[in-house]
Amino acid sequence: MTTSRTLIGSRSTGIGSRALAVALSLVTAPLLVVTSAAHAHAANPTLRSLAEAKGRYFGTALTQGDLNAGGETSIAGTQFDAVTPGNEMKWDTTEPSNGRYNFGPGDRIVSFARSHNMRVRGHNLVWHSQLPSWVGSTPLNQVQRVMESHITTEATHYKGQVYAWDVVNEPFNDNGSLRHDVFYNAMGTGYIADALRTAHAADPGAKLYLNDYNIEGENAKSNAMYNLAKQLLAQGVPLNGIGFESHFVVGQVPASVQANMQRFANLGLDVAVTELDDRIHLPAGSAGLQQQASDFTSVVRACLAVSRCVGVSQWGVDDAHSWIPGTFPGYGAATMYDGNDQPKPAYHAVVSALGG
Secondary structure, eight states, X not given: OOOOOOOOOOOOOOOXXXXXXXXXXXXXXXXHXXXXXXXXXXXXXXXXXXXXXXXXXXXXXXXXXXXXXXXXXXXXXXXXXXXXXXXXXXXXXXXXXXXXXXXXXXXXXXXHHHHTTOEEEEEEEEESSSOOHHHHTSOHHHXXXXXXXXXXXXXXXXXXXXXXXXXXXXXBOTTSOBOOXXXXXXXXXXXXXXXXXXXXXXXXXXXXXXXXXXXXXXXXXXXXXXXXXXXXXXXXXOOOEEEEOOEEETTOOOTTHHHHHHHXXXXXXXXXXXXXXXXXXXXXXXXXXXXXXXXXXXXXXXXXXXXXXXXXXXXXXXXGGOSHHHHSTTEEOOSSBOTTSOBOHHXXXXXXXXXX
8 A cells, every 4th residue: 555645836926925925824734734643653653554664564353253342443443454354254154054155244344444444365265174064065076066166156255355365275284285175085186276266267356375374484384385386386377375374382483484485485476474473371471572572573574575475464453352362272462462452562573673
């Protein structure tokens, strides 16, 4: 997102001194207001304004429930310029029974994004998890038709409203093998290319991503994703980017994040940090919070150093609404805002990393 400024110049017009004074007073007054606002903005920069100045976005994730949390939505609309629906575009929500669609929850997230001038990352079209039971029980010779129908219907519904799609989410096991889910069992490795082509046909303007976790550093899983990406591109498959989920444990951000991003970028792909959080073993003490600040900084700096890294999204707004405590017992405090919506050291460190 860019902003433009119009500079008002003056030249001699031959008008009288009194008329000139009046004219100058009319021009000068609004300029004083603009100047004051600019100073206020400079004194309190937001993540979104700083990221945009670097040619990036800084996003967050929201669920329907989050839209009812006043403090959280205020931060989301002010600090972030991209939003990923936490659950509202996943298969179990959008097509809970075969051929019966429910886009209401996702539409609410899109409406919030539009009203706050935020882009939307669609998440997701094909995933082994959060599938309604009817998909898993579909005869294998019908799965391709079901998958293509789902992708086409959802991507068409959000055509022009979604900046990018996580078309296939988490396709790999940690050892680099493809998950043997219902899509793989029905179509083999070809299901990924088919999903991408189907999504592109439905919405040619959307950026199409593969998204996964534990691929942030160079390892067996990221090597498998890299090799898959090369193969898809060689086949002319419309793949535009790779999403690095980035669910970290404090102090364990891989040293090879930047180099790993760069090798995917060298293929001509965009890269994005899509679900960033950094969990701490509770209670979170000062040392943990400072290490978290260092971790967030290293991730943001890596993105800034790779020209094709388009942005960073934190998974959720604040600690009170984070998924971490419910999934990883004993851990929490994983975001830049505490449970009272106050910025933590990680927030200030990211502001600094972005040049604030």
